[in-house]
Amino acid sequence: MxxxxxxxxxxxxxxxxxxxxxxxxxxxxxxxxxxxxxxxxxxxxxxxxxxxxxxxxxxxxxxxPTLLHRTWDVTVGGDDEEVVFHERPEVMAIRAEPDLAARFMMHARFSTATARRMTPFVRSVLGAAASEASAAQMAAEMDGQRLAGLTVMAREAAATGQLKVTEEECRDLIWAMTDGHLWHQLVVERGWSDEQYADWLGRTWVNLLVQDPVQPRG
CATH class of the missing domain: 1.10.10.60 (Homeodomain-like)
Structure with missing residues (x-):
């Protein structure tokens, strides 16, 4: 059978x-x-x-609130893969660049692309933060995540020996300039292109943060 x-x-x-x-x-x-x-x-x-x-x-x-949190995770990463932001391949490529000036230019282009994706969402959360506790908590977490990632980036920038400021000042300046506010003001409100903004941001970081190259003698 x-x-x-x-x-x-x-x-x-x-x-x-x-x-x-x-x-x-x-x-x-x-x-x-x-x-x-x-x-x-x-x-x-x-x-x-x-x-x-x-x-x-x-x-x-x-x-x-959980839906908001998960929506942010996908927005910041650009997909639903469970990968820490500063360990994503495009970020790892920036971190691996040995020339700090070139690294900051790469970072500025990447930051501009993420600002276009993330800033509308960030602004919607900030707009609700005064009246919605979950939005206020999310806003604080977003800033904390960004600070944690930029702490890693600043530490690695300092390790190159090419910074002309302290590691803490490098971290804080980049943190202050990557919350999407500057991007929104210059690109959305003033009509800059993303390319123009990325180039300006990168050159600003290089001028503020990177030691001048040593000129050969004679």
């Missing part, structure tokens, strides 16, 4: 569908937070935009 053989359950397709649903929710949340603000966006609106039920969002993210 032949016995039926049960095939092992393949959850690959189910996991892929769940991940795509999560991505749709995060895209919808991001767009609505930017368009109308975090405070005015409801879970029901996100569900309608994503084409899912509100129950699905609660089952996946539990609540609106």
């Amino acid at each position: 032949n016995e039926s053989v049960k095939r092992p359950y393949d959850a690959t397709r189910r996991r892929a569908q769940a991940r795509e649903t999560q991505r749709a929710i995060l895209r919808a949340a991001h767009d609505l937070f930017v368009e109308q603000g975090y405070g005015r966006t409801t879970i029901a609106q996100v569900a309608e935009r994503a084409g899912v039920s509100s129950e699905t969002i609660y089952a996946t993210f539990k609540n609106k």
Whole structure:
């Protein structure tokens, strides 16, 4: 007598569908937070935009503050991969550049690209921070994450022996200039191109932070 053989359950397709649903929710949340603000966006609106039920969002993210946090993670990284920001390949390439002036120019171009992606979201969170505790907490965490990453970058810049300021001053200046505010003022409000802004930012960092090259004698 032949016995039926049960095939092992393949959850690959189910996991892929769940991940795509999560991505749709995060895209919808991001767009609505930017368009109308975090405070005015409801879970029901996100569900309608994503084409899912509100129950699905609660089952996946539990609540609106968690949805905000996860949306930020995807916004800052540009995808939903679980990789620390300053360990992403494009950041590692900057960190590996031995010439500090060239490193800062690379960093300025990268910072400009991330500002275009992140600043609208950051501004929506800051706009809600005064009235929404979860937004205020998220804003503080965003600044803390940026400071932690730039602490690493400044430490490595100092290790090259090419800084003309202290490691702490390098960290603080770059931190102050990469919150998206300058980018928004000059690119969005004053009409600079991203290329113009990146070049200006890089040259500013080089002038402020990098030792002048030693001129050969004779």
